[in-house]
Amino acid sequence: MTAEERKIRVLMAKPGLDGHDRGAKVVARSLCDAGMEVIYTGIRQTPEAIVRAAVQEDVDVIGLSILSGAHLEILPKIIIRLKELSAKEMVIVVGGIIPDEDVPQLKEIGVKEVFGPGTPTTRIAEFIKVEASASRRN
Amino acid sequence: MNNSKKEWQESSLYPALKKFPARREIFENSSGINVDPLYTPEDFPSFDYQSELGYPGEYPFTRGIQPAMYRGRFWTMRQYAGFASAEESNKRYRYLLEQGQTGLSIAFDLPTQIGYDSDHPLASGEVGKVGVAIDSLEDMEVLFRDIPLDKVSTSMTINSTAPVLLCMYIALARKQGVDTSVLEGTIQNDILKEYIARGTYIFPPAPSMRLITDIFAYCNTNLPRWNTISVSGYHIREAGSTAAQEVAFTLANGIAYVETAVKAGLDIDKFAGRISFFFDSHNDLFEEVAKFRAARRLWARIMKERFEAKDPRSMMLRFHTQTAGCTLTAQQPYNNIVRVAMQALAAVLGGTQSLHTNSFDEAYAIPSEEAVTIALRTQQMLAHESSVGDVVDPLGGSYYVESLTDALEQKASGYIERIDKIGGAVAAIEQGYQQREIQENSYKQQKAIDSSQTVVVGVNKFISSTAKISGLTRIDPEKETAQKKRLAAVRQNRDDERCKQALGNLSRIAQSQENTMPAILECVEAYASIGEICDVLRTVFGTQKEFLIF
Numbered sequence: 079m080t081a082e083e084r085k086i087r088v089l090m091a092k093p094g095l096d097g098h099d100r101g102a103k104v105v106a107r108s109l110c111d112a113g114m115e116v117i118y119t120g121i122r123q124t125p126e127a128i129v130r131a132a133v134q135e136d137v138d139v140i141g142l143s144i145l146s147g148a149h150l151e152i153l154p155k156i157i158i159r160l161k162e163l164s165a166k167e168m169v170i171v172v173g174g175i176i177p178d179e180d181v182p183q184l185k186e187i188g189v190k191e192v193f194g195p196g197t198p199t200t201r202i203a204e205f206i207k208v209e210a211s212a213s214r215r216n
Numbered sequence: 217m218n219n220s221k222k223e224w225q226e227s228s229l230y231p232a233l234k235k236f237p238a239r240r241e242i243f244e245n246s247s248g249i250n251v252d253p254l255y256t257p258e259d260f261p262s263f264d265y266q267s268e269l270g271y272p273g274e275y276p277f278t279r280g281i282q283p284a285m286y287r288g289r290f291w292t293m294r295q296y297a298g299f300a301s302a303e304e305s306n307k308r309y310r311y312l313l314e315q316g317q318t319g320l321s322i323a324f325d326l327p328t329q330i331g332y333d334s335d336h337p338l339a340s341g342e343v344g345k346v347g348v349a350i351d352s353l354e355d356m357e358v359l360f361r362d363i364p365l366d367k368v369s370t371s372m373t374i375n376s377t378a379p380v381l382l383c384m385y386i387a388l389a390r391k392q393g394v395d396t397s398v399l400e401g402t403i404q405n406d407i408l409k410e411y412i413a414r415g416t417y418i419f420p421p422a423p424s425m426r427l428i429t430d431i432f433a434y435c436n437t438n439l440p441r442w443n444t445i446s447v448s449g450y451h452i453r454e455a456g457s458t459a460a461q462e463v464a465f466t467l468a469n470g471i472a473y474v475e476t477a478v479k480a481g482l483d484i485d486k487f488a489g490r491i492s493f494f495f496d497s498h499n500d501l502f503e504e505v506a507k508f509r510a511a512r513r514l515w516a517r518i519m520k521e522r523f524e525a526k527d528p529r530s531m532m533l534r535f536h537t538q539t540a541g542c543t544l545t546a547q548q549p550y551n552n553i554v555r556v557a558m559q560a561l562a563a564v565l566g567g568t569q570s571l572h573t574n575s576f577d578e579a580y581a582i583p584s585e586e587a588v589t590i591a592l593r594t595q596q597m598l599a600h601e602s603s604v605g606d607v608v609d610p611l612g613g614s615y616y617v618e619s620l621t622d623a624l625e626q627k628a629s630g631y632i633e634r635i636d637k638i639g640g641a642v643a644a645i646e647q648g649y650q651q652r653e654i655q656e657n658s659y660k661q662q663k664a665i666d667s668s669q670t671v672v673v674g675v676n677k678f679i680s681s682t683a684k685i686s687g688l689t690r691i692d693p694e695k696e697t698a699q700k701k702r703l704a705a706v707r708q709n710r711d712d713e714r715c716k717q718a719l720g721n722l723s724r725i726a727q728s729q730e731n732t733m734p735a736i737l738e739c740v741e742a743y744a745s746i747g748e749i750c751d752v753l754r755t756v757f758g759t760q761k762e763f764l765i766f
Contacts, residue, residue: 097415
């Protein structure tokens with residue numbers, strides 16, 4: 079099977095102590111319905127555990143859901159650790175309660191997109207399909 | 217003139233619909249109940265007023281738990297708040313008290329809720345984010361500086377660490393010279409919905425249920441005016457359940473708590489009157505009003521028939537309401553003010569005892585002061601301008617609302633029967649039953665929004681560019697450093713020997729059948745930290761993994 083034919087693999091994770099997992103679960107399921115393979119970690123994951131799971135599962139995409147306001151502390155840790163452990167370019171997308179003014183900072187450190195409340199799940203799936211195939215071609 | 221609903225349908229309704237078709241083929245509410253175009257007395261062929269409704273303040277309390285309801289006193293306007301540090305929170309609480317507020321509602325940060333000290337690696341980045349950080353009694357002393365505990369009622373949203381926070385409150389009262397018998401307030405203390413929907417559990421269900429029973433027993437003797445639990449449907453609904461599931465899963469959890477306490481030898485009429493509830497108020501106005509009424513009637517019947525409670529207070533479902541956070545939109549955020557007002561109206565028409573109205577900016581951050589003020593003013597307008605509080609249960613007797621109340625009670629009873637068959641709420645949670653039901657429904661709701669079958673104004677219809685809102689609350693990361701420093705100083709200054717002994721004693725008590733509360737109080741008074749106390753309990757009780765992931 080060529081890389082193009084392999085299903086897009088997504089790790090959906092909830093870092094930090096926040097237990098609001100409705101969004102993460104809904105998005106995970108809609109990505110499954112869109113034909114992707116989704117591994118969902120469950121709540122309360124450390125950056126270390128998320129990165130290890132991403133590397134072990136050899137995913138193309140990491141989806142992170144944060145609603146506690148800890149995104150500026152947690153995301154840099156994940157991205158730095160990911161660079162240490164893997165040479166693979168993974169597409170990182172974030173959802174949850176993220177103030178607009180924090181989005182540029184997140185994109186600067188390597189987050190591909192931030193999906194706020196009200197984003198249709200179909201839009202998230204389309205975005206991931208485009209980005210994941212682009213990064214595979216690279 | 218038509219003599220029956222059927223005749224009217226044939227001769228008037230259907231011809232009219234033929235000319236102007238209905239907007240939808242089926243009209244159905246969140247609970248999957250089909251809604252007719254019209255309700256009449258014919259929908260109630262054998263309606264018995266006394267047994268179905270009764271009078272307010274009387275069994276089965278469908279119309280309300282007090283005879284006069286809001287004629288005497290309005291519902292308590294209780295806004296949930298907590299700032300990063302104990303100092304800031306204290307300042308806000310004192311300001312609110314000066315403004316005449318008597319009820320405080322404390323939001324704790326996630327490390328405090330899950331029993332980690334602020335210097336624990338897992339607490340990194342979370343300290344003070346969603347509420348105040350409390351590590352030791354010293355933080356509690358700062359939080360309540362110059363607030364006499366005999367003059368306020370304090371609601372604490374705290375669950376797995378409720379025994380620790382309650383002991384800190386008791387220790388503080390003792391320091392202030394306040395007799396614990398006059399302390400008034402509420403702890404959420406509802407662990408089962410944490411497993412189902414909210415996620416701040418630590419221990420497995422059995423020891424968690426034991427801690428809750430310990431609190432029931434301890435408060436019965438020492439804090440008779442304390443609401444020992446707030447059985448919460450709010451988070452279940454926010455996670456995506458229907459209104460009927462919200463009632464059912466909440467009351468099923470309530471049944472589990474009562475059963476556990478009765479099994480431990482507690483007299484039902486001694487603790488059941490201190491049980492309170494907490495519900496969501498969502499968009500469908502009449503469904504929500506009916507939900508509150510159905511919940512009251514169903515709980516009264518459960519307490520009387522299943523548990524044979526004698527005291528009417530044991531049968532009264534007293535509840536707090538919060539408007540539905542999940543309906544707030546980031547798009548056109550000022551629309552949220554109107555949504556909140558309608559949801560608040562439903563709560564008041566449903567007879568709530570207290571109410572939190574959400575702020576319009578909560579799809580972005582924890583609320584700004586301006587947004588919180590508008591939310592509070594919304595309640596004040598409802599109370600003082602709309603006159604809705606002048607008559608008890610004003611929608612009682614509406615053919616529609618009574619029909620919905622019956623239907624919701626029936627649907628909820630069906631779910632409770634299913635849970636009973638599985639072996640009760642705890643067994644059902646362990647199998648992931650409630651979690652799966654909620655997941656299914658939340659996915660269904662999202663699909664309906666994605667396809668615009670469900671309209672969300674400003675999100676999938678009537679879209680316009682979103683006005684940027686300013687003045688969002690930001691938490692200074694320096695607060696985490698300051699909090700860690702204070703914790704280090706507490707560890708430095710306390711009597712370590714006394715602290716170690718108290719923790720050792722707690723370990724011994726936790727392994728026995730004795731009530732854990734006095735031992736936890738001893739630890740708290742020795743300035744043991746919340747993390748240290750919970751570590752002792754983690755060692756004895758073990759920790760719980762997520763029951764159903766996906």
